[in-house]
Amino acid sequence: MTQFLQATVYGLLEGGLLALVAIGFSLVWGVMNIVNLAHGAFVVVGAYIAWKLNETAGLDPYLGMLAAAAGLFAAGYVVQRCLINLVVNAPIWMTLLLTFGLNLLIVNGLILAFTADFRAIHTGWASDSLAFGEVRVPYGRLAGFALATAVTVGLVLFMARTRIGLAIRSTGMDRAAARLMGMNVRHVYAFTFGLAAALAGTAGAMLGTINTFSPASAAGYTLQSFVIAVLGGLGNMWGALAGGVLLGLVQSWGGQYLSGTLVNAIAFGVLVLVLIVRPSGLIGRPYYEARAEA
Amino acid sequence: MRAWLPWAAAALGLVLLALGPTYVLYDAEQRTLGSVFMFVVLAQGWNLIGGFAGYPSFGNVVFFGLGGYTTAVLMVKTGASFFVTVPAAAAVGLGFAVLMGIPILRLRGHYFAIATLGVAEGMREGVINLPGLTGGNKGTTIPAVGEKATASYPGNTGFYFYFLILAVIAMLVVWGVARSRFGYALRAISQDEDAAAAAGINTTRAKIAAFALAGLLTSVAGAIYAYQQVTIYPDRLFSVDITVLMVVMAVLGGAGTVIGPMIGAVSLQYLSEWLRDNLTDYHTFVFGAIIVAAVLILPMGVVNFALDAWKRRRIALFQAVRAYRL
């Protein structure tokens, strides 16, 4: 029983981290119909920014997180405005190839700049944990889960309450109409992509305090984002959180009762199954109905 | 120009390629050219489903891996000769394409791309988790080299010819498809599936057939590759990188054309080889930059670009940017 509870708690917390990684990816897919294969690379860049600032300037990683978010917002804005906007209406393999090329550039750029060594941001307290009887709740992961929830709530409010948030939502639903209403779609798209990159950077800095990372970690984060975005429904912010938690739990429980090497197989199995059975995602209706292509 | 002239030239080229190993090519060059032929096959396989039918599969490597493992497992477990395992690998590739195609080809766009990717990654994990059969992550070794070898090994020249023959077959298949009713059905589907159905095309059957044909070609390539490698690992045989390479080759050569994927495979394979030799540390970085640039500058591929230049007397670079920018 303790084992089950521990696995549940840990899966839940891990799910929060997964959601944090995926939420920006889901946003970009939902609003612009772009599958950003460089998303994982953005996450890793965020981790490197926080790590480098901690290593050289002794900056607290949670402050470094802000720097990572700001840096990636700017980078994301420029990438969308100057690159992806150029082919945003093209057949999808074109944006897929473009973002894949970007991914290669970023990942190998990181290897050239920082080598392929494994890094981690050492905080001294992130591995300590609260104990409820036998069940442990590690502080670092708890902070990650709290951040994921806060980011989700914040993003939902941002989308509902701010001008630019409304602009993003309406552009996502009907681009032509949004343009007719006087919105600068290029700016809105670039802003959305920047926002997603900032969220990825935040996730990366957070992960850096909890896990080890290297440039090669990027692909894994992108794949996880696929699974979660599909589970939760595209662009559905609550869905990303729910999808992340669901995946975290399924993997954690699977790891307890099946062979430990099966966790990845479980994730992909769930992905394919959901796509076949209910492509609009498990949680409610897709946020952007028009995007449900199946 | 006389109609037979190009055919004669193609035949001459083939004869030269067939004589190559005897008179000109060193072992490693045969091996390099062999891998070029292999990628011609893989790119053409992708071309059928991604180029002609317009279903951007990001998981075609699953057929490659399945073909390779079918051959390896049969040769290891039953001691079967390679030539017996080839039809088995082909059948597995084809059968799996049909099984997987029935549910997945109902999805479109990104959903299809991601579902195929998920199947390929999931299959790799499956193979890793069946160590009794596949050797798991330790890989499996075909007993073809060394003192304890029970199977013969055809050597570099042998594999050169296997891949050459398969590449010729793949070219002929795609050439035949392109001018057949089936080819027109696929092109119609890629451009408008509803209109295709309204014109009487059984879109489900056509898509599955294209996927199955792609699966068959790709799995045979995988079978030859596995035999050539002797020891195979799930990570390599189901590597996303291989899928991406076939997509890049087909697309940058000219998806939906007969010769585009061949041009893409030949030029990109030699380009990456050249980059590796000359830019030891930077070659993957540069390769990424080349992909980004190519998508922007030559999005429709070399062949379509050349045709357009020939037919309309214009040089249309940055076509996609003109057509699709925001």
Added chain:
Amino acid sequence: MRSALGIALVTLAMAAFAVAGCGKKSGGGGEQSSTEGGKLKIGAALSLTGSLAKEGALTKQGYQLCQEKVNKAGGVKVGDKKLKLAITYSDDKSEPDTAARLIDKFNDDGVKLVLGPYGSPSTEAAAAAIERNGQVMLDSSGADDNIFSKGYKNTFAVLSPATDYVAVIVKAIMDGAEPKPKTVAVLSADDGFSQTAAKGGVAEVKKQGLRIVAQESFPEHTTDVSSALTKIRSKKPDLVLGSVHIEEGIAIVKQSKELGVKPAGGFGETVAPPTPDFQKALGDSADGVVGSTQWTPQVKGKDAVFGSAADYAKDFESRFGAKAEYHSAEAAAACLGLVLGLEKAGAADPKKVRDAVAGLDEQSFFGPIKFNERGQNVTKPMSAIQVQNGEVVTVYPKDQRQQKLQWPAK
């Protein structure tokens, strides 16, 4: 018609390319071309990019140092000539198939003597090509038993086999611990090398009379091993053994702390603890973890090229500005093995070199070099280290010991 023309052009172009790019095929290489102008050409296909880029770079440093030391002393004495080493490096992109292709390329160029790539998969692929071509390879990093179970005759590994990696940790702990652990949990990544190492560890554990309370595995390169840890927690093992790489190794210690897994004795892990990354990522938590390594600067033995292990460490640091570690030492030792074989053979002919290498029985900065009939260097012991107060110290075997093992670890 149009496509037929295209096919024709491309086929012709390919044929022309093949002809023009490759020059005329001569009768194949041979001894002559590999010893031109007082130089002895040696090939090395290394993972200079890709997932193993880091280890590939370290391996290259070992080969470079070897070449520089040998050539400074005038070269290798082969028969009555002194030949300078000329090692050609090629990038296999961390892909086994590329490594095998590069071995064939060396063969085409008449390069029959080869130094191994990095990692078991690439080494295994290379070994198959070496065997076919009748080349000779000194393997510096491929430890997995798979490579040596096929009856290959031309591949020789200077390093201790994979089965020793966990076993040496068990030996070190049973030798120095008080009280000795009674129960063990064995965790392993699912790649071939880690599995083989775990198997060897389990055999040693049984031999020493310990009880195994749990055995778990997880995917290679994962950073989340919480499932395995949750499973073993209630079994309360005295010792947690990890057959892992660096990222799983860090995760075991980190997540054990998170989950409150506190073995009465401590942790032992392969590969990870000696690396600086391990301590940087874990801080204080790294203290007490026991690890295994192929080489330490305390290794006994001397040779004519590098001198003692301490000499090697000094030379390496002054040449590359970094502390000597075991990947580069393995590489230098592989190169040394080839040099010793050449001198003994008195000729660069691959067959003679092969036989000479097979018969080597020498001492070196790396320890003894002596191969069994499978080509493995089984007489060389591995060493065990422990992280003590942020320093990596050698604790086993006795003749290399810097500090006594601290056990229970903390």
Added chain:
Amino acid sequence: MSPVLETRGLTRRFGGVAAVSDLSFSLEEGSVLGVIGPNGAGKSTLINLITGHVKPSEGSVLVDGQDVTGERPWTIARSRVARTFQVVKPFRDLSVRENVAIGGMFGPERASSARKAIAQADDALERVDLLEKADASPGDLSVADARRLELAKALSMQPRLLLLDEVMAGLRPGEIQPALDLIASLKEEGVTILVVEHVMKAIMAVSDSLLVMHEGAELARGDPETVMRDERVIEAYLGQRYAERARKDREG
């Protein structure tokens, strides 16, 4: 003899909204039915239901007395039911001739090879007066020519039942007459036709009977003159139509 087309209680709901609800009508051989109604009345959905592109929630579709409910579009198409799409759907990367040849390859009279079908495509092209542009790319056609191509693609299926979804939308007055002539001559040949159209004059000219749809349901049905005098039609439909026209004018 059974009617060429018959629907019984045909209903389709999207989410909670009924796009088509409880439609029952039948169409005798060689007759022309005009379907009108404001935007969103469910006209295109009706066609999609008949051709199998959309599956009905309830009710059934019969072609020549055979129940084809739930059959796939290509099966229905091969029983000589052809259609056009409201938004033209040419195969962009094929030439105009090849576009039309597709019907010959996969329609009821399947040509034995692609080459033969391409050779036969010119008949349909000639009927819609598009022969001189046979080698052009569909992207280069004018609006009127694109509509003609849509029509030619349908004709290449050698239909007994033809479903036309706004083939005259966007045409200039001078371009409408040839289209009407074509419909008339097809009718002569015994083709049964369902026309969805906004151009009132045109639909009054060719229709034998008229079906007025409103919010998915039948509002009125009968001969054109009577229907157009129906109070409810004038109220519900014409009011909408003026608003529609005003909107179109604004857009220029």
